[in-house]
Amino acid sequence: MDIPQASRFLFKQNRVRMIVDCHATPVHVIQDEGLMQPLCLVGSTLRAPHGCHSQYMANMGSIASLALAVIINGNDEEAIGGRNSMRLWGLVVCHHTSARCIPFPLRYACEFLMQAFGLQLNMELQLASQLSEKHVLRTQTLLCDMLLRDTPAGIVTQSPSIMDLVKCDGAALYYQGKYYPLGVTPTEAQIKDIVEWLLVFHGSSTGLSTDSLGDAGYPELPLWAMLFVGWLLLISPRGIFCSGSDPTLEKRSNGVEQSIIQRTRMMDRGCIHALHSRHFGSG
Numbered sequence: 001m002d003i004p005q006a007s008r009f010l011f012k013q014n015r016v017r018m019i020v021d022c023h024a025t026p027v028h029v030i031q032d033e034g035l036m037q038p039l040c041l042v043g044s045t046l047r048a049p050h051g052c053h054s055q056y057m058a059n060m061g062s063i064a065s066l067a068l069a070v071i072i073n074g075n076d077e078e079a080i081g082g083r084n085s086m087r088l089w090g091l092v093v094c095h096h097t098s099a100r101c102i103p104f105p106l107r108y109a110c111e112f113l114m115q116a117f118g119l120q121l122n123m124e125l126q127l128a129s130q131l132s133e134k135h136v137l138r139t140q141t142l143l144c145d146m147l148l149r150d151t152p153a154g155i156v157t158q159s160p161s162i163m164d165l166v167k168c169d170g171a172a173l174y175y176q177g178k179y180y181p182l183g184v185t186p187t188e189a190q191i192k193d194i195v196e197w198l199l200v201f202h203g204s205s206t207g208l209s210t211d212s213l214g215d216a217g218y219p220e221l222p223l224w225a226m227l228f229v230g231w232l233l234l235i236s237p238r239g240i241f242c243s244g245s246d247p248t249l250e251k252r253s254n255g256v257e258q259s260i261i262q263r264t265r266m267m268d269r270g271c272i273h274a275l276h277s278r279h280f281g282s283g
Contacts, residue, residue, distance in 0.1 A: 008088045011088050014042060014043050017066070017069075018045055018067075019066075020099055021064060022064070023054070026048035061097060062097065063097055063098050064098065064100040065096070066102055066110070067094075070091065070092065071086050071087070071088060071115075072086070072089045072121055072125065073085070089118070140165060142160055143155050143160065143162065153180050156171055156172070156180045156182040157180060161182060169184045170182060172186070174195055194213075194218075206234065207232070208231070209231070
Protein backbone atom coordinates (compact mmCIF):
# COMPACT_ATOMS: atom_id res chain seq x y z
CA MET A 1 0.00 0.00 0.00
CA ASP A 2 1.81 3.09 -1.26
CA ILE A 3 0.70 5.86 1.11
CA PRO A 4 3.08 8.73 1.94
CA GLN A 5 4.23 8.96 5.54
CA ALA A 6 2.55 12.34 6.03
CA SER A 7 -0.78 10.93 4.84
CA ARG A 8 -0.37 7.96 7.18
CA PHE A 9 -0.02 10.36 10.10
CA LEU A 10 -3.15 12.24 9.03
CA PHE A 11 -5.20 9.05 8.71
CA LYS A 12 -4.17 7.99 12.21
CA GLN A 13 -5.34 11.35 13.54
CA ASN A 14 -8.53 11.53 11.47
CA ARG A 15 -9.71 8.07 10.47
CA VAL A 16 -12.50 9.21 8.16
CA ARG A 17 -11.66 11.49 5.25
CA MET A 18 -14.45 12.84 3.04
CA ILE A 19 -14.03 14.80 -0.18
CA VAL A 20 -17.40 16.13 -1.29
CA ASP A 21 -16.31 17.59 -4.64
CA CYS A 22 -12.76 17.43 -5.96
CA HIS A 23 -13.58 20.28 -8.39
CA ALA A 24 -14.65 22.65 -5.61
CA THR A 25 -12.55 25.82 -5.34
CA PRO A 26 -10.66 25.92 -2.01
CA VAL A 27 -11.56 28.79 0.31
CA HIS A 28 -8.77 30.46 2.26
CA VAL A 29 -9.10 30.57 6.04
CA ILE A 30 -8.88 34.02 7.60
CA GLN A 31 -7.63 33.70 11.15
CA ASP A 32 -7.20 36.12 14.00
CA GLU A 33 -4.00 38.13 13.67
CA GLY A 34 -3.31 37.47 17.33
CA LEU A 35 -2.71 33.77 16.70
CA MET A 36 1.00 32.96 16.70
CA GLN A 37 0.68 29.78 14.61
CA PRO A 38 -1.40 28.94 11.53
CA LEU A 39 -4.69 27.22 12.23
CA CYS A 40 -4.35 23.41 12.20
CA LEU A 41 -6.96 21.73 10.00
CA VAL A 42 -5.76 18.16 10.45
CA GLY A 43 -9.00 17.05 12.08
CA SER A 44 -11.29 19.24 10.00
CA THR A 45 -13.73 17.69 7.53
CA LEU A 46 -13.67 20.98 5.61
CA ARG A 47 -9.95 20.68 4.85
CA ALA A 48 -9.39 20.92 1.09
CA PRO A 49 -7.63 18.02 -0.66
CA HIS A 50 -4.17 18.46 -2.12
CA GLY A 51 -4.17 19.68 -5.68
CA CYS A 52 -2.47 16.58 -7.08
CA HIS A 53 -4.98 14.33 -5.31
CA SER A 54 -7.89 16.30 -6.76
CA GLN A 55 -6.39 15.91 -10.22
CA TYR A 56 -5.87 12.19 -9.60
CA MET A 57 -9.54 11.79 -8.70
CA ALA A 58 -10.63 13.79 -11.73
CA ASN A 59 -8.51 11.59 -14.00
CA MET A 60 -10.36 8.54 -12.65
CA GLY A 61 -13.73 10.16 -13.21
CA SER A 62 -14.32 10.32 -9.46
CA ILE A 63 -15.83 13.49 -8.00
CA ALA A 64 -16.45 12.51 -4.37
CA SER A 65 -14.69 10.04 -2.10
CA LEU A 66 -14.85 8.64 1.41
CA ALA A 67 -11.69 7.05 2.84
CA LEU A 68 -11.87 4.93 6.00
CA ALA A 69 -8.65 4.03 7.80
CA VAL A 70 -8.05 0.50 9.08
CA ILE A 71 -5.88 0.86 12.19
CA ILE A 72 -4.24 -2.05 14.01
CA ASN A 73 -1.79 -2.40 16.87
CA GLY A 74 1.80 -1.56 16.03
CA ASN A 75 4.89 -3.52 16.96
CA ASP A 76 6.78 -3.64 20.23
CA GLU A 77 9.66 -1.79 18.57
CA GLU A 78 7.32 1.08 17.69
CA ALA A 79 5.83 1.40 21.18
CA ILE A 80 6.76 4.52 23.11
CA GLY A 81 6.75 4.76 26.89
CA GLY A 82 5.27 1.29 27.29
CA ARG A 83 2.15 2.25 25.35
CA ASN A 84 0.99 0.23 22.35
CA SER A 85 1.50 2.11 19.12
CA MET A 86 -1.01 2.07 16.32
CA ARG A 87 -0.26 1.79 12.62
CA LEU A 88 -2.21 2.19 9.43
CA TRP A 89 -2.85 -1.23 7.89
CA GLY A 90 -4.97 -0.14 4.95
CA LEU A 91 -7.83 1.95 3.63
CA VAL A 92 -11.39 1.32 2.53
CA VAL A 93 -12.08 3.92 -0.16
CA CYS A 94 -15.49 4.71 -1.66
CA HIS A 95 -15.90 6.79 -4.83
CA HIS A 96 -18.83 8.57 -6.45
CA THR A 97 -19.13 10.06 -9.92
CA SER A 98 -20.96 13.14 -8.67
CA ALA A 99 -20.59 15.49 -5.71
CA ARG A 100 -21.83 13.77 -2.58
CA CYS A 101 -21.81 14.68 1.12
CA ILE A 102 -22.07 11.81 3.60
CA PRO A 103 -24.00 12.78 6.76
CA PHE A 104 -22.10 12.67 10.04
CA PRO A 105 -24.15 9.80 11.59
CA LEU A 106 -23.34 7.60 8.60
CA ARG A 107 -19.64 8.54 8.70
CA TYR A 108 -19.58 7.78 12.43
CA ALA A 109 -21.20 4.37 11.82
CA CYS A 110 -18.59 3.61 9.14
CA GLU A 111 -15.78 4.58 11.51
CA PHE A 112 -17.18 2.24 14.18
CA LEU A 113 -17.38 -0.56 11.60
CA MET A 114 -13.72 -0.02 10.69
CA GLN A 115 -12.75 -0.16 14.38
CA ALA A 116 -14.49 -3.52 14.74
CA PHE A 117 -12.85 -4.77 11.56
CA GLY A 118 -9.44 -3.56 12.79
CA LEU A 119 -9.84 -5.48 16.07
CA GLN A 120 -10.74 -8.69 14.25
CA LEU A 121 -7.92 -8.20 11.75
CA ASN A 122 -5.44 -7.61 14.55
CA MET A 123 -6.41 -10.91 16.21
CA GLU A 124 -6.04 -12.74 12.90
CA LEU A 125 -2.59 -11.23 12.32
CA GLN A 126 -1.46 -12.13 15.84
CA LEU A 127 -2.65 -15.70 15.35
CA ALA A 128 -0.81 -15.94 12.03
CA SER A 129 2.34 -14.57 13.67
CA GLN A 130 2.15 -17.12 16.49
CA LEU A 131 1.67 -19.99 14.01
CA SER A 132 4.64 -18.73 12.00
CA GLU A 133 6.85 -18.59 15.10
CA LYS A 134 5.82 -22.13 16.07
CA HIS A 135 6.67 -23.34 12.57
CA VAL A 136 10.07 -21.64 12.74
CA LEU A 137 10.89 -23.17 16.12
CA ARG A 138 9.73 -26.63 15.03
CA THR A 139 11.79 -26.48 11.82
CA GLN A 140 14.81 -25.15 13.68
CA THR A 141 14.61 -28.04 16.13
CA LEU A 142 14.42 -30.59 13.30
CA LEU A 143 17.42 -29.06 11.54
CA CYS A 144 19.45 -28.93 14.75
CA ASP A 145 18.71 -32.62 15.37
CA MET A 146 19.71 -33.32 11.79
CA LEU A 147 23.05 -31.56 12.31
CA LEU A 148 23.74 -33.56 15.46
CA ARG A 149 22.98 -36.88 13.73
CA ASP A 150 24.46 -36.23 10.29
CA THR A 151 26.86 -34.00 8.39
CA PRO A 152 25.94 -30.34 7.76
CA ALA A 153 25.10 -31.22 4.15
CA GLY A 154 21.78 -32.55 5.40
CA ILE A 155 20.37 -29.03 5.83
CA VAL A 156 20.49 -28.55 2.05
CA THR A 157 20.08 -32.14 0.81
CA GLN A 158 17.30 -33.45 3.05
CA SER A 159 13.79 -32.41 4.06
CA PRO A 160 13.10 -30.16 5.84
CA SER A 161 15.91 -28.05 4.43
CA ILE A 162 17.31 -24.68 5.38
CA MET A 163 14.95 -23.08 2.83
CA ASP A 164 12.02 -24.26 4.94
CA LEU A 165 13.44 -22.16 7.76
CA VAL A 166 14.77 -19.08 5.98
CA LYS A 167 12.79 -17.20 3.35
CA CYS A 168 15.15 -17.22 0.40
CA ASP A 169 15.35 -18.26 -3.24
CA GLY A 170 18.51 -20.26 -2.83
CA ALA A 171 21.02 -21.61 -0.33
CA ALA A 172 24.43 -23.19 -0.71
CA LEU A 173 26.88 -25.00 1.55
CA TYR A 174 30.59 -25.26 0.83
CA TYR A 175 31.79 -28.01 3.16
CA GLN A 176 35.08 -29.91 3.10
CA GLY A 177 35.76 -28.87 -0.48
CA LYS A 178 32.33 -29.91 -1.75
CA TYR A 179 29.55 -27.68 -3.02
CA TYR A 180 25.91 -28.33 -2.06
CA PRO A 181 23.48 -25.97 -3.88
CA LEU A 182 19.77 -25.68 -3.24
CA GLY A 183 17.35 -23.55 -5.25
CA VAL A 184 18.61 -20.59 -7.28
CA THR A 185 22.32 -20.24 -6.52
CA PRO A 186 25.58 -19.13 -8.13
CA THR A 187 27.76 -21.76 -9.76
CA GLU A 188 30.40 -23.65 -7.82
CA ALA A 189 33.17 -21.53 -9.36
CA GLN A 190 31.36 -18.34 -8.35
CA ILE A 191 30.85 -19.61 -4.82
CA LYS A 192 34.55 -20.47 -4.60
CA ASP A 193 35.38 -16.86 -5.47
CA ILE A 194 33.12 -15.69 -2.65
CA VAL A 195 34.70 -18.20 -0.25
CA GLU A 196 38.20 -16.95 -1.05
CA TRP A 197 37.11 -13.34 -0.60
CA LEU A 198 35.38 -14.13 2.71
CA LEU A 199 38.39 -15.94 4.14
CA VAL A 200 40.69 -13.04 3.23
CA PHE A 201 38.57 -10.07 4.29
CA HIS A 202 36.13 -11.58 6.80
CA GLY A 203 37.99 -14.64 8.04
CA SER A 204 37.95 -13.47 11.65
CA SER A 205 34.17 -13.01 11.58
CA THR A 206 31.54 -15.68 12.13
CA GLY A 207 29.34 -14.30 9.38
CA LEU A 208 28.27 -11.49 7.10
CA SER A 209 24.79 -10.16 6.35
CA THR A 210 24.32 -7.68 3.50
CA ASP A 211 21.85 -6.56 0.85
CA SER A 212 24.66 -6.25 -1.69
CA LEU A 213 28.05 -7.89 -2.04
CA GLY A 214 29.27 -4.67 -3.64
CA ASP A 215 28.34 -2.68 -0.53
CA ALA A 216 30.16 -5.29 1.55
CA GLY A 217 33.38 -4.65 -0.39
CA TYR A 218 33.34 -7.47 -2.91
CA PRO A 219 35.84 -6.34 -5.59
CA GLU A 220 34.77 -5.69 -9.18
CA LEU A 221 31.23 -6.87 -8.61
CA PRO A 222 30.39 -9.19 -11.52
CA LEU A 223 27.02 -9.25 -13.26
CA TRP A 224 25.97 -12.55 -11.70
CA ALA A 225 26.44 -11.15 -8.19
CA MET A 226 23.98 -8.37 -8.97
CA LEU A 227 21.29 -11.00 -9.55
CA PHE A 228 21.42 -12.06 -5.90
CA VAL A 229 20.66 -9.82 -2.93
CA GLY A 230 19.98 -10.32 0.76
CA TRP A 231 23.15 -12.37 1.29
CA LEU A 232 23.60 -14.17 4.60
CA LEU A 233 27.05 -15.76 4.85
CA LEU A 234 28.27 -17.86 7.78
CA ILE A 235 31.94 -18.66 8.15
CA SER A 236 33.42 -21.58 10.05
CA PRO A 237 36.63 -23.63 9.93
CA ARG A 238 34.36 -26.49 8.87
CA GLY A 239 32.62 -24.76 5.99
CA ILE A 240 30.74 -21.77 4.66
CA PHE A 241 26.99 -21.40 4.25
CA CYS A 242 25.22 -18.71 2.23
CA SER A 243 21.67 -17.79 1.25
CA GLY A 244 20.15 -15.07 -0.90
CA SER A 245 16.96 -13.86 -2.54
CA ASP A 246 15.87 -12.46 -5.88
CA PRO A 247 16.06 -8.64 -6.12
CA THR A 248 12.55 -8.45 -7.55
CA LEU A 249 11.28 -9.74 -4.21
CA GLU A 250 13.11 -7.00 -2.32
CA LYS A 251 11.22 -4.02 -3.80
CA ARG A 252 9.05 -2.39 -1.16
CA SER A 253 6.82 0.65 -1.56
CA ASN A 254 6.85 2.09 1.95
CA GLY A 255 8.58 2.17 5.28
CA VAL A 256 6.06 0.03 7.13
CA GLU A 257 6.47 -2.96 4.84
CA GLN A 258 10.22 -2.47 4.92
CA SER A 259 10.10 -2.54 8.72
CA ILE A 260 8.23 -5.84 8.61
CA ILE A 261 10.79 -7.27 6.19
CA GLN A 262 13.65 -6.17 8.47
CA ARG A 263 12.08 -7.94 11.48
CA THR A 264 11.60 -11.08 9.39
CA ARG A 265 15.25 -10.95 8.39
CA MET A 266 16.31 -10.63 12.02
CA MET A 267 14.28 -13.76 12.89
CA ASP A 268 15.88 -15.63 9.98
CA ARG A 269 19.36 -14.55 11.08
CA GLY A 270 18.68 -15.66 14.63
CA CYS A 271 17.62 -19.11 13.44
CA ILE A 272 20.67 -19.44 11.20
CA HIS A 273 23.05 -18.40 13.97
CA ALA A 274 21.40 -20.93 16.29
CA LEU A 275 22.22 -23.66 13.78
CA HIS A 276 25.70 -22.21 13.35
CA SER A 277 26.43 -22.38 17.07
CA ARG A 278 25.10 -25.94 17.32
CA HIS A 279 27.42 -27.35 14.66
CA PHE A 280 29.56 -25.00 12.57
CA GLY A 281 30.75 -23.05 15.57
CA SER A 282 32.40 -26.06 17.18
CA GLY A 283 35.69 -27.57 16.19
